Amino acid sequence: MPATDYQESSSSPSSFGFSILSRRRDQVHSMESTHDATGQETELEAFQRQVAERFQDLAAADSHELLSIPWIRKLLDAFLCCQEEFKIIVMNNKSKLNKPPMDRHISDFFERSVKALDVCNAIRDGIEQIRQWEKQLEIVLCALGNQRSIGEGQFRRAKKALVDLAIAMLDEKDSNTTLAHRNRSFGRHNAQKEQRSFGHFRSLSWSVSRSWSAARQLQAISSNLVAPRGNEIMSTNGLNVAVFTMNYVLLFVMWALVAAIPCQDRGLQTHFYMTRQFLWAVPILSLHERILEEAKKRDRRNSCGLLKEIHDIEKCARHMNELTDSIHFPLTEEKEREVKQRIEEVRRVYDAIKDGLDPLERQVREVFHRIVRSRTDGLDSISRANSHD
């Protein structure tokens, strides 16, 4: 579907921003032009094209790939590339960015970048949360994975880990509601400790205060983000289109991360300025729509994160729970086979997470550092490119 969308828009003359730039280029060619003016527009056009290409590539993912860890990593890679290109554009245009109206636009972009930093930090916390779930799966594997024969004890151990897993994942979702009393301990002297144990999973999760909200943060990044108007595009030679583009990419990437990974007060209601003016808008908005669709699905509505691997955890945990609930001893051969099957499922999910989380976390951290770097460098070079009155 995304592919068709793209074809539709390219055949229509409505790639407004693009055609504005090409009209301008024609104008420029018709008169004596400096090399610089042509060079700049090519650079800006190239930026538009590259952003579009990357997101078209991401949008080509099928429903299995979308929002999986490898896809998220691809998304972050795409972001880093866009960021680098944008950085060069800033460097090459610093004297223009020093003056109105571009000075306002670029400082606005850097302000939004700061808000994105907090999202990166929250995502890092979310990844750590998933790691805690991975550890419960590890116990399940340990209990049922390689025994010569599986006894009641191992099942009880696996069951306990599954219960802990469910509670941990539930804690994410209902962090503001009081949870049902669970009685997993064998000794009742722990009763008064239960209340306190609940807090273990919650309060320790976040490096930000209880009042921090991912939804609010995204809202702040998207506020007043509207496409530049034609006359302003002309007056800035398309530079404000580049800034708008980078803003949009930043917003989408942060939004997708929040959609995928558990964080405090996840909300996907962020307002996205609807536009088809730009080449990249089509794939980005189609991804946006697909992710929203995914969020509305019955079995994902209450999920703490749309990451494919989280769904896999939920599924294999559910299967495992169903299995352990239906177990009678002694085990029939059929049941033993079923157990082996389910365990293989758990192992697959576990391996995917184990291999994927560390590189993902490193990448999120890299995104953080690069956003800081390009903001610092950008602000410095613009303030230095002093317009001597």
Add this chain to the structure above:
Amino acid sequence: MAENGEEKLIAVARHIAKTLGHTNTMTDDILKIFSNFDGRLREKLTEKLSEDGVEQILNNLDRQISRYISSDNPIWSNAADAAAFLGSVDQLIAAVRDWTPLADDKNISSCLDRAEDLLQQSMFRLEDEFRTLVERGAESFDLTLSESTHPHPDYSDYDDDDNGFADEDENFIPVAQQITDYDIVIDALPAGTIGDLHAIAKRMVAAGYVKECRHAYSACRREFLDESFSRLGLQKLSIDDVHRMQWTQLEDEIEKWIKAVNVALRILFPSERRLCDRIFLGFSSAADLSFMEVCRGSTIQLLNFADAVAIGSRAPERLFKVLDVYETLRDLMPEFELNFSDQYCLLLRNEAMTIWKRLGEAVRGIFMELENLIRRDPAKAAVPGGGLHPITRYVMNYLRAACRSRRTLEQVFEESVDYRKGDDQALSSSSSLAVQMAWIMELLESNLEAKSKIYRDSALCSVFMMNNGKYIIQKVKDNELGTLLGEDWIKKHTAKVRQYHVNYQRSSWSKVLGVLKVDINSSSPSGASKSLKEKLKLFNSYFEEIYKTQSSWVIFDDQLRDELRSSVSGSLSPAYRNFVASLQTVPDFGKNADRYIRYSVDDVEARINELFQGTSGGKR
């Protein structure tokens, strides 16, 4: 350990005997051979490994262990119970280990199943007991900003037989004392509890339940650390929060942070490390992993704040606090290396280093912002009377204050920094910091020169430059800033001030002096008289003019003011005296001279001494 080895050996010996012996008699023969081989084996091997024996062992263990498991009371509330329970668990673990290689035997296999089941129940119970012990110990610990706990009374005296769940608060009385000395050794849990925890951990590891053990441990200790930090007043601030905070509030947060991060790295984390090492003694990767899990969140929270400061505004007023944060991290780097030395904490170490470097960048950025401020200061509003411009005062006092942290700034401005070499840095005047300072001075001077051109009177222009130049030199001399800029710089600028002095003299007074020039070879007496009258009139008006204007000019420095006055009168008085004298000699003029001479020589000198006092009386 030796005990385990022996049991293993017995089990293997039995196994070999059973497998190799095709008949019971053969088995017996083989057993006999083994028995003759070593006395120790003889005893053990004569026990027939019958299914009855196995079942009996299992039934005994079941009885012993179930008694404890089914009880609601914490096992560890009674040391004898705890020891007995652990003893049974040990036997159970050994039994499982012995019987596992013999599991092909159907009877042994069913006993093995029961044993493993029993083992799992024991482990669950041990996990609960473990958790209870860890949480109990953490309750009474209090560490606040203005209080410190005494190194608690010797816990080796702590009687294990005592009811471990009695109120322990009396041992942790907070004392109102500033934490100035980070040498406090804090034992996070009583030694008895630590011993118990280690005993439990050992068994859980042996039974393959190390993960559960670690989780129980880290969840509780993490919460404890979280609690400690919030008691230290540390809020969980996002980067956005810090970004938008009022500066005065941020200063307070930085103060709190500095205390908290020192307490963390010098007291809390080492204490956690010791605890991990003791509880997971012998299981180093469990200890390392647990430590990392416990401290990761708090470390990230602390580093996030420092990062937020580094990413924040570059307003020059922030320099000193940002330097504080920079220095704090720098001084704590050895602690970071020490605490987070294992493989799991590598990421944390690297983060700390990255953020520290970012703080250095922030400091450099602040100086850049200062440069921008100077450059952008408009050359519009002229200071009345050519006095000291606020920007001169601001910049010079700022740089003086900044240079008090010279060593740190040197570090910040050098390209490659090794914090360990701090003291040995060769501080030459061509260091990056010196270059930065010289550059700022140059920017300041350019800005002042541009400002001076606003004055239309070039004499005032010079006075302005003299004032500001003199102030600059005063502030540079006799402190680190002067050392950085160097003697040559000071000499050069002193000479500049002197040059402005000369310029002033020339532009204000040369025409006056010109008027007073007495032409000895005058023409006709009448012509002389007339031109002298003209000259006198001119002198009077010039002098009047200058006096009126320049008495409202300002020279803030007493010495400079005196110098100027005396150099003016030094050249003017003799010239005027001559002139007046020559007036007297002119024939028809001399008698009426008094009518035209407005100022006596004394008057002139007096007026000169009223120059440069400014409208408010001059003194700065």
